[in-house]
Amino acid sequence: MKDLSRRSFLQNLGMSAGATTLALALPSFATLSKKESRTYPGKKLNVALCGLGNYAGMLAYGLEQSQYCSLAGIVTGHPAKAEEWKKQYNIPEKNIYNYQNFDKIRNNEDIDLVYVVLPNALHKEFTIRAARAGKHVITEKPMSISTKDCEAMIKACKDAGVQLAVGYRLHYEPYHLEIKRLGQKKIFGQVRLIEASLGYKSDDPTQWRLKKAIAGGGPLMDLGIYCIQSSRYVLGEEPISVTAQFGPNTNKKLFSEVEASINWQMNFPGGAVCSAASSYNYNVDRFFASADEGQFEMSPGLSYGPFKGKTSNGELNFPEINQQATQLDAIGKLIIENKYLPSHITGEEGLKDIKIIEAVYAAARSGKKIMIG
Numbered sequence: 001m002k003d004l005s006r007r008s009f010l011q012n013l014g015m016s017a018g019a020t021t022l023a024l025a026l027p028s029f030a031t032l033s034k035k036e037s038r039t040y041p042g043k044k045l046n047v048a049l050c051g052l053g054n055y056a057g058m059l060a061y062g063l064e065q066s067q068y069c070s071l072a073g074i075v076t077g078h079p080a081k082a083e084e085w086k087k088q089y090n091i092p093e094k095n096i097y098n099y100q101n102f103d104k105i106r107n108n109e110d111i112d113l114v115y116v117v118l119p120n121a122l123h124k125e126f127t128i129r130a131a132r133a134g135k136h137v138i139t140e141k142p143m144s145i146s147t148k149d150c151e152a153m154i155k156a157c158k159d160a161g162v163q164l165a166v167g168y169r170l171h172y173e174p175y176h177l178e179i180k181r182l183g184q185k186k187i188f189g190q191v192r193l194i195e196a197s198l199g200y201k202s203d204d205p206t207q208w209r210l211k212k213a214i215a216g217g218g219p220l221m222d223l224g225i226y227c228i229q230s231s232r233y234v235l236g237e238e239p240i241s242v243t244a245q246f247g248p249n250t251n252k253k254l255f256s257e258v259e260a261s262i263n264w265q266m267n268f269p270g271g272a273v274c275s276a277a278s279s280y281n282y283n284v285d286r287f288f289a290s291a292d293e294g295q296f297e298m299s300p301g302l303s304y305g306p307f308k309g310k311t312s313n314g315e316l317n318f319p320e321i322n323q324q325a326t327q328l329d330a331i332g333k334l335i336i337e338n339k340y341l342p343s344h345i346t347g348e349e350g351l352k353d354i355k356i357i358e359a360v361y362a363a364a365r366s367g368k369k370i371m372i373g
Ligand code: NAD
Pocket: 051, 052, 053, 054, 055, 056, 077, 117, 118, 119, 120, 122, 140, 141, 142, 167, 168, 169, 208, 214, 222
């Protein structure tokens, strides 16, 4: 079986809606960025990556492939890392910040957008600080660790007149666009059952993902969010209730603060049920849907890919793309054109997922069915 440890997950990198014209007073792109474009015949959206861990590395690679965005700045707590990135990506000294002097980014006209790639509990603080500095924001998934935090982030961005997106890379990925089409257009009729699972074996006790205060939760927060997302966009509906069960704790040293694994069931208004699982204790990466007149599925299906899938009519066969570059291009182009981002990637969308995650945890803790209002 394919090893899906976090490392191999990351190694898979090798591979690798329209928006309406803005009515609100968003800061005009032209007044934000002074940096000239290299290839795109206009100004690129200049992005500062905030937090330079593993995923920031993938985003930097995506930014190099991007047509509409470029890596213009960094925010890091490690001077040595700043030096390394400065050299590797040719980042001017004046576009390098640490977590203390970050607010000075307000005066930097070379930065248009801050991409927050910090551990989950820090998304709120840095999104709000970036918004108050007048920068558009993309924050990584999960948007934050509570609905209260998400609401504060949405408000801060609205108050500052900047746009807020969540880093939902699969919203631009061809296999996922296809399962969304198959489900929502009812190509095989009404979807009745979805099974979605994502998990990998965790073995590093120092990993922040195992610390509740900074991670917000365990695999449900980190990986289960992809199961929630995919079921929601395949059905085009919001779950109305959930039941959930924590899995056994097989390693008390690793899992003293967050769940080792969790299974949950979401009931949708059209009658569909999604049975989902997420784990730091075993490897799994699949999506399956059964509809009245056929089925569709992918495995690998929810990670970085490359994805493999089939339907009742045969194999799914789409080109492998750089997911980060594609996502950044879609967002960058709209912001450059002063258009609203589509609702399926905004803070409101991130908030919906966190609301469901809170309900799943409440269901697992109480053993009761939780209604989502
Ligand atoms: P990581 O551990 O590799 O990097 C985290 C970075 O944050 C490091 O540079 C670290 O130095 C910095 N940091 C600052 N304060 C910290 C603190 N108090 N504790 C720990 N680290 C701190 O993590 P990552 O895998 O890059 O994940 C970062 C974010 O990106 C998470 O929210 C994660 O969910 C998200 N992510 C998204 C995807 C995706 O496919 N969209 C993939 C991986 C990670």
